[in-house]
Every structure is written in C-alpha cells, then in structure tokens.
Amino acid sequence: MVLTAAGCATGKEAARNRVPADPGENIAREVAGGKAIALPASRLTGEMSLEAAVAGRRSERSFRAAPLKLEQLAQLLWAAQGITDPHPDPAQRFRRAAPSAGAQYPLDLYPVVGEIEGLEAGIYRYCPQEHALGLLTPGDRRRQLARACLGQMFVAAAPVAVVITATYDRITDRYGERGIRYAHMEVGHVGQNIHLQAEALGLGTVVVGAFQDEEVAEVLQLPRKEAPLYVMPVGIIQS
Numbered sequence: 092m093v094l095t096a097a098g099c100a101t102g103k104e105a106a107r108n109r110v111p112a113d114p115g116e117n118i119a120r121e122v123a124g125g126k127a128i129a130l131p132a133s134r135l136t137g138e139m140s141l142e143a144a145v146a147g148r149r150s151e152r153s154f155r156a157a158p159l160k161l162e163q164l165a166q167l168l169w170a171a172q173g174i175t176d177p178h179p180d181p182a183q184r185f186r187r188a189a190p191s192a193g194a195q196y197p198l199d200l201y202p203v204v205g206e207i208e209g210l211e212a213g214i215y216r217y218c219p220q221e222h223a224l225g226l227l228t229p230g231d232r233r234r235q236l237a238r239a240c241l242g243q244m245f246v247a248a249a250p251v252a253v254v255i256t257a258t259y260d261r262i263t264d265r266y267g268e269r270g271i272r273y274a275h276m277e278v279g280h281v282g283q284n285i286h287l288q289a290e291a292l293g294l295g296t297v298v299v300g301a302f303q304d305e306e307v308a309e310v311l312q313l314p315r316k317e318a319p320l321y322v323m324p325v326g327i328i329q330s
C-alpha cells in the first residue's frame with residue numbers, strides 16, 4: 092500500500108478505496124514509497140461496561156515508563172475515528188466512530204509515538220479507511236511536543252500522545268463559518284471516545300488544550316491550513 096505523507100492511500104489504491112467524503116483524498120502532501128503499517132483489528136467487546144468507564148474516567152497526568160501494546164493504540168484510534176459503518180458495500184462504508192456534521196470528517200489523528208511495542212518511535216498519521224498508520228517523521232518527538240504544550244512535560248512521559256487536528260475547509264466548504272463551530276464540537280466527541288476507550292483498557296489520558304498552536308504545528312509539520320485542537324497523552328497510570 093502506497094501512502095501520501097499524510098498517511099492515506101493514493102493513486103490506484105485510493106481509487107479502489109474511493110468512498111464519499113473521504114478527507115484523505117483532500118490531502119495532497121505526497122511522498123513516494125510511504126508504507127502503511129496495518130493495525131490489529133479492533134475489538135467490539137471489552138472487560139468494562141460503558142457505565143463503569145463513564146464513572147471511572149478521570150484526567151490522568153502521571154504515567155509509568157512502560158510501553159503500550161500496538162493493539163491498545165489501534166483500539167484507541169479506532170474508538171476515535173475508526174470506520175464503524177456496517178454497509179455491505181465497502182465503497183459505501185465510511186462513517187466513523189464519532190459523529191461529524193454532514194459526515195465531512197474534518198479531523199485527523201497523529202499518534203506521536205515514543206514506546207509502542209512493535210512500532211518505531213515517530214510521528215504517524217492514522218488512516219481510518221485502511222485502519223493503518225503512515226509514518227511521517229521518524230524519531231521520538233515527545234519532548235518537543237511537551238514543550239509546545241506550555242512545558243506540560245507529562246505529555247513526554249506517556250508512551251504515546253495522540254494529536255487531533257482540524258482541516259477547516261473540509262467542513263467550511265459546506266457550512267461556511269459555522270463549520271468551524273462544528274469542527275470544535277466534533278473534537279469533543281473524538282476526545283471523549285479516546286478518554287472512555289482508555290478507561291475501558293485500564294489506561295489513563297487527559298485532553299490537553301493549552302499549547303502554542305504554531306509550535307505543535309511545527310513539531311508535526313502540519314500543512315498551513317491544518318490546526319491542532321487537542322493533545323492526548325495516553326499511558327499506564329502511575330499510582
């Protein structure tokens with residue numbers, strides 16, 4: 092599978108996977124030879140009820156220096172933006188775990204990976220259609236990310252931090268200025284899904300909204316029109 096720098100299939104691959112409103116196709120930063128890293132399939136059952144996850148969820152900022160499993164990261168990404176549409180025709184299957192105004196899907200997920208078993212450290216982009224990761228920048232960038240979060244260094248202590256970004260024109264094209272409000276509503280849904288999934292997996296996280304936009308964008312090397320909205324470090328809670 093060949094990926095764009097933004098981590099989604101391109102060329103013939105994209106044509107084969109063509110779906111309505113696939114925002115991956117709007118992202119034009121192409122890199123030849125990018126490789127997709129297929130993620131383990133998501134689970135639809137777990138050990139904790141939704142009610143217990145809601146009741147137990149807390150913002151956690153102390154993480155053990157221990158890696159997460161690739162399955163755990165995959166499950167978190169699926170809960171955030173995974174394809175959950177059971178339409179029998181794959182070309183019609185595109186709706187995701189979190190609601191999106193008009194199914195325009197203006198958000199993207201960038202796991203900033205430090206210690207995930209079986210995954211080299213680096214900045215990745217999640218590709219919902221393929222349930223895969225594309226490596227954008229190799230190397231551990233967690234400290235730079237934490238500094239960009241006004242020095243909230245617990246961001247670097249977690250084995251991974253998921254950055255959620257918005258590309259506003261994917262939604263303002265349809266809804267005008269109101270689309271900006273819709274993107275901000277949507278990131279709340281996605282953040283809460285990650286929060287509850289982390290809780291259900293016995294992990295901890297916190298939504299970080301205090302950061303320098305330009306500095307986070309620079310760490311991730313985001314295109315100018317893409318803005319970071321949340322940074323979510325996830326790890327095993329240090330008790």
Ligand SMILES: Cc1cc2nc3c(=O)[nH]c(=O)nc-3n(C[C@H](O)[C@H](O)[C@H](O)COP(=O)(O)O)c2cc1C
Pocket residue numbers: 148149150151152243297298299300301302
């Ligand atoms: C929009 C928003 C931004 C936040 N930004 C930060 C942040 O930058 N750093 C942080 O440690 N917590 C941040 N939080 C988490 C809150 O501090 C936390 O939700 C609050 O203290 C309530 O605790 P609880 O989540 O455990 O219920 C943020 C929460 C929201 C909703």
